[in-house]
Amino acid sequence: MPTTVREYTGSIRDTVKSFWHGLSITLSYLVRRPITVQYPDRTTLPVRDMLPPRYRGFLEVDASICTGCQACERACPISCIQISLEKDPQNPKQRVVTQFDIDEAKCMFCGLCVEPCPTGSIQHTREFEGSQADLRNLVIRWSDPLHPFPVYKVDKAAEYLPRVELGTLVRAKLAARAWDAPGPRFLPPEPPAAPAAPAAGDATPAKP
């Protein structure tokens, strides 16, 4: 609040000056080329290739080196990973992973599941574009009862673990699913709809 004449005139001068410089700065930006790059169709490279290598995108599991140890499932603080193991009916000594679901819709990409993995089977990729009309389609199934995979036995003598190129598996899974594919139905079919006009008052289902 101005208390002297100098302050009073000073604030008028400040106002005029901020108009002058402010308007001139915004005008100069108006005639420049915008620095934003238009996603997704005007980028020079696919965006995933411009991301830093340690970006934490969708998780990918390489079934060929997964030991079925379930360390990742236990590590996840919000239980997005669901793993089931069974004995192979043909070969009782071999265990198979019959379910390996990762709910990417629930995942917070914290990376806690990646760290305990003994073989580096589960990894973050740089994939992040997974728009789906149905949220359930974001559950990525790395194994299911019809296509189980046998657990991997770590070869102590191996120099390195043969992992497929990071990102190819999850990209194939995402590409195979149309954005508007109907979601999987986990619930039993709903009972037939009640008749339009309930006969008696007590027949109407209680509303919550």
Added chain:
Amino acid sequence: MPTKRTASKISPRTVVLVTLAVGLGLPGALFAAILLLSPLTKPAVIDALVGRVLGVDPATWPWTGLAEGVAVGILAFILVNFGAIVSGMTVWWEMRVSSRMQSRVGYNRAGAAGFFQWIADAVKLLFKEDLIPADADQILFRSAPYFVMAGFALAFVVLPFGESLIAADLNVGVFYLIAVTALVVVGILLAGWSSNSKWALFGGMRSAAQVISYEIPAGVAVMVPILMSGTLSMQGIVRAQGAWPWQWNVFTNPASTVAFAIFFISQLAEGNRTPFDLPEAESELVAGYLSEYSGFRFALYFLVEFGNLWVMAAVATTLFLGGWQVPFVGPEAYAAARGAELIPGAAWWGLEALSMVVMVLKTLVVLNLIVWVRWTLPRIRIDQMMNLCWKYLVPWAFASFLFTLLWQLAVAGTPALATVSGIALTAATALLLVLFLRQTRANLVAMGDRVDLTNW
């Protein structure tokens, strides 16, 4: 239920052509309608037409009033639609400009340069549920947007579009304008009160405080052009000015330049524009008085907020910037082209169209200035807002009012004084403009950038 989306097969050239056709055709058609209808829907013309076409005496014919009413109703319909469409297009333009000022790209999907975005937004808002909070005051909540809308639509009655292009040239035009635009405050206050939400209430109260405070400097500043032209009629004020910048009210009197600045700032505040958007300050008040609104009612508020830009700009142009005056075309030229015919000839319509073009161009310049200021200055604090009004604008408005009184006496003695002031101030403004552009260029060069409009 999910539908297969097919890639659009429309070629870019078609998109550009359709956008241009709509973007120029829509306002063009409305301007043409205003050009045609506003001189032809005057009661005198309608009466004469009734007498000539139907062969009845309009004074005794029972339906004369109805015919006049229908004619005015059509004009009113066109004007309200004009307001709505201009408001929508302003939204699009403002979003484009603001994104460039922030180094973004902005609307670019619907139509060429994203032009159809405002239509898409409007359609989306109309389809949304019109929700009324359970504890809101139903009647007030429902009616508040219509007060705002009425205040906005009524302003168009006295907005001049050209030499004879005005819905009604009231002899109390400016007074009427200030009176009806105050209806907007009523609507905002009602909205804030009836929503039964503290955000909305604070927003409404702030808005009322702000608009009522700024009415005072605005009103006093408006007195300056009124004193200079000696009339309250909008057309009268324009007629008192000349076509060249040194004949405009803003330059023919040094105090009037100050009054113009005060008027412009007060208009920003009354229109709740940034830097005076305290009533809907997102970071403090969610959306202020709009917090509880949705759907169509929300759309009405938005329409008024952006439509007001045109009203503000047109009023400022009329009062200070010479309105529709065309260089080299004096009142005699209009009178000569008009002739004595009931429906004037093509020359007169051409002159009218020319004056409309001048008015619209000036209005667009002021409108862009308002948009530009919004994206330049941050929001000010509420105490600063009140300080600015009562400690700076009000005293200076009164000072320029008093100065104008003396100035008018001096000009009555030596008429050359107005011309001298006009030329001096015009030259000073031109000089400032050049300096400003140099400053802008310096800003560009300082960042190692250059003018590049390829991605506009």
